[in-house]
Amino acid sequence: xxxxxxxxxxxxxxxxxPETGSGYQIIDLPxxxxxxxxxxxxxxxxxxxILFSEYESFxxxxxxxxxxxxxxxxxxxxxxxxxxxxxxxxxxxxxLVAPPPxxxxxxxxxxxxxxxxxxxxxxxxxxxxxxxxxxxTHASDPRLVGGHFTPGTYATSNLDMxxxxxxxxxxxxxALPSPFPSNYVYLIxxxxxxAFDVGTSRPSFxxxxxxxxxxxxxxAAASFSRLQPPW
Numbered sequence: 001x002x003x004x005x006x007x008x009x010x011x012x013x014x015x016x017x018p019e020t021g022s023g024y025q026i027i028d029l030p031x032x033x034x035x036x037x038x039x040x041x042x043x044x045x046x047x048x049x050i051l052f053s054e055y056e057s058f059x060x061x062x063x064x065x066x067x068x069x070x071x072x073x074x075x076x077x078x079x080x081x082x083x084x085x086x087x088x089x090x091x092x093x094x095x096l097v098a099p100p101p102x103x104x105x106x107x108x109x110x111x112x113x114x115x116x117x118x119x120x121x122x123x124x125x126x127x128x129x130x131x132x133x134x135x136x137t138h139a140s141d142p143r144l145v146g147g148h149f150t151p152g153t154y155a156t157s158n159l160d161m162x163x164x165x166x167x168x169x170x171x172x173x174x175a176l177p178s179p180f181p182s183n184y185v186y187l188i189x190x191x192x193x194x195a196f197d198v199g200t201s202r203p204s205f206x207x208x209x210x211x212x213x214x215x216x217x218x219x220a221a222a223s224f225s226r227l228q229p230p231w
Contacts, residue, residue, distance in 0.1 A: 001058050001066050003050040003081040004036050006043070008089040014046035015142055017096060018152020018215070021201070022174055023137050023182070026052060027094045035086045040097060042177060045138045048078055049088070059177070059205065070168075071180040074137035121199040126190045131158040132214055135170040135182035139226075144186060151219050155188055157198070160212035167229065175201045175209035185229050190222040 006014065020026045025043045032038045040052040057063045071077040132155040134141065143153045156164075156174070164170045167181025176182070190196075196216045201209035 001050060001054055001081050003048055003083050005083050005087045006047050006049055006089075006091070007087045010088050010091045011046045011142065013091050013094070014043060015145075015150050017094075019143070019154050020096060020098070021176055021204075022135060022154040022213075024177060026097045028097050029091065030093050030095075033091060034088050035084050036088050036091075044074065044078075044178065046142050048081065048083075050081065055177070059179070069179060073183060074178070074180045077178070077180045121197050123195065123197055126192055126194040126196065128192055130190070132156065132188040132190065133158065133161040134186040134188060135164065135167075135174070136184040136186060137178060137180060137182050139184055141184070141186060141226075144188075144222075147221055147223070148219055149188065149190075149216055149222055151217060153216050155214045155216065157212045157214060161185075163211070170211075172207045173201070173209070173211035174213060175204040175207040175211075177205040183229065184226060186226050188222050190216070194218070194222070 014025055014027070017025065017027075023045060025046070026040065027043060027049075028040050029036065029038050036049070037051075041049045042052050042055050043049045058066050059068055061068050069080075071080065134144070134153070134155040143150050154174075160173075164173060167183045170176070170182040171178055171180075194216065195218055196214050198212065198214050201211050201213045203209045
């Protein structure tokens with residue numbers, strides 16, 4: 001499986017766009033840039049980009065030379081990808097696309113500014129003492145920066161976190177595309193009155209979903225700390 005490492009303003013561009021789901025984005029690159037071909041890509045942690053069609057083949061076991069496998073960490077998965085020797089330092093003209101299901105053999109349909117699931121989504125604001133959790137595959141989550149989380153960051157509720165008991169359990173509960181566990185958790189205490197949308201994750205990438213997802217729709221100050229997972 002081939003991929004690209006993003007850095008510099010390319011990473012910054014993605015960090016400032018909403019996530020498709022926790023820890024990943026699906027983007028459309030309409031024109032080739034630097035050494036990166038045009039197409040639909042899945043991007044993990046705003047740094048590792050893989051053609052969506054190639055990644056879909058990997059997940060579905062369609063390439064006998066690259067059969068699906070589980071990895072202990074995001075880092076070990078990244079090492080399994082054959083990345084371009086040239087880092088991609090800028091991206092322009094990209095747009096977000098919805099996660100599958102999509103038309104066979106093609107990218108999923110383009111969606112609006114904030115990715116929504118077809119399940120019921122309710123808008124709310126945070127209350128005094130309300131806690132949220134972010135499950136992450138990265139020891140230094142790029143979306144939690146300097147006391148702020150960037151617009152379009154996913155988390156889950158304090159109550160729903162009680163049902164997450166393994167890193168791969170988080171992958172299934174929040175219907176994530178990753179063949180590696182969410183080994184890190186962040187406790188987030190946002191400022192009172194922070195706007196968010198809340199709903200349940202729909203089935204995707206062969207995962208059941210059903211967990212409560214919170215999407216913080218604006219950048220807002222928050223106290224957060226990385227903790228040892230409870231499992």
